[in-house]
Amino acid sequence: MNLLLGGRFVIEREIGAGGMARVFLGRDEVLERPVAVKVLNPGYGGTDLGARFRREGRTAARLAHPNIVQVFDAGEGELEGREVSYIVMEYVSGGDLKGLMDEKGPLANDELAKLGADISSGLAHAHANGVIHRDIKPHNILIDAYGRLKLTDFGIARAIDATHATRTGSYLGTALYSAPEQLRGEKVTPKSDVYSLGIAFYQAAVGQAPFTGTPIEIASQHVSREPTVPSVLGANLSDEVEALILECLKKDPDLRPTAEEVRERLQEEAQPARNARAYAAPPIFEPPPPAERTPTAPTEEPPQEPPPQEPPPREPPSREPPPGAGRREGRRRRGPILLAAAALLLVLLGVTAYASGLVGSGDPSTEQASQEEKEQASSSESESNQPAGGGEETTSGQAASEATTGAGQEDTTAGGSDGESASEAAAQAVEDHYTAAAEGDYDRTWNLLSSQGQQQYGPQASYTGQFDSLESIRFTQGPTTTDITGDTATVTGQTFADHTDRDERNAGTWTLVNEGGEWKISNIAVQRIS
Structure with a gap:
């Protein structure tokens, strides 16, 4: 067929039809991607129905959500020699x-x-x-x-x-x-x-x-x-x-x-139901079979699609302690052993320091070196129990104790700098996203979305277009990081947005993933509250 609508949308073939409209598979010649084009049947193009059809399409275009088909364009054009009204949408290939x-x-x-x-x-x-x-x-x-x-x-x-x-x-x-x-x-x-x-x-x-x-x-x-x-x-x-x-x-x-x-x-x-599958584990000291290691990503994907937000395990599954109660019990039983090992290392280091004349020397540099050796030794003892991404620097006694917290420990280095915790960095990424939008820095706004987020909400012009009327925005609550699991964080907050034509109060939940050491937004769920 290969007809052109709107100067950029090539109509390729019909993929569906109803009583008043047909749906075609098309191609966006500018962005080089497939699109779905819904076309009112010939005869309605110049009518009041055609105008309403296009207007409702533009209304729907302001909705940006992963569970809503994105509308890209709406207009009038010629198809098969007749004037028609059309709406261009995201092409969704998996049926209904x-x-x-x-x-x-x-x-x-x-x-x-x-x-x-x-x-x-x-x-x-x-x-x-x-x-x-x-x-x-x-x-x-x-x-x-x-x-x-x-x-x-x-x-x-x-x-x-x-x-x-x-x-x-x-x-x-x-x-x-x-x-x-x-x-x-x-x-x-x-x-x-x-x-x-x-x-x-x-x-x-x-x-x-x-x-x-x-x-x-x-x-x-x-x-x-x-x-x-x-x-x-x-x-x-x-x-x-x-x-x-x-x-x-x-x-x-x-x-x-x-x-x-x-x-x-x-x-x-x-x-x-997800927790029951994820936490089904054998006795404490037996490793769980791989089939029972059900990922617990914020949004569950179908079995054939690996969850995009699950952090890679640091060790082979067969050596990782089972989650839930078994994991906590395992940590309690390992705790005394690690503390004893850390104490023994401290004694040995103390003897070594005494023998070399370092104890009580009053030289701050040598005392600092001794402390760093203790921390390194303690860290080496408990390395296998540290969460992915590590944690804040601690004394040797703290390191031995905190190593027992395993997967429950927050990743405090990913996305942070100068000691900034991961939770602070994730919350800051959300705030920066909207600050950049209010300042008109749409490239930065877009780049604070993860690759998955850009795929969901793209193209860039369509996503950032919702901020055209935004003059200022501030968080009245938060943003607060409520959960971090590996490379995935959840942030909540409430905002007051001043638009040229309205004011809005919104409550939101943002899911972020760590990409290349930076927190990026992968999913946005925002609800207007006033």
């Missing part, structure tokens, strides 16, 4: 949630909790930025090459809402996932999206939607009938997840949780 459900059947509790937390995270970000999806369904939940779920088609249903087709009932084709208030023609709110999300979760857990029949029959059931409890239909769900799904399906929007509450509850549900 509907295809995954068709392939695997009902999803088990752990997988549903993990996937559901990802989806609701993206939806919560949209709601925090004043964007309602209006058409949540498995077909609009895409899967990327890493197995990450991404919401797409934000606002497209809104563009269609005002058309004659909707008023005559054609929109009932999506009644399977529509909220009661939406079907009654009442105001659509973020809680309407939560209802639709609950229907998608129900279908993923049970293998079918809670209401079936013709579109009119389904719409009536949404308004007046309670869904069958998923476990009655054989769903493999915990009590918490089942209760959450049913809360999402409450007829009264006020009784439904927010998308952020859904994310928090599913994340809590998914975490124990």
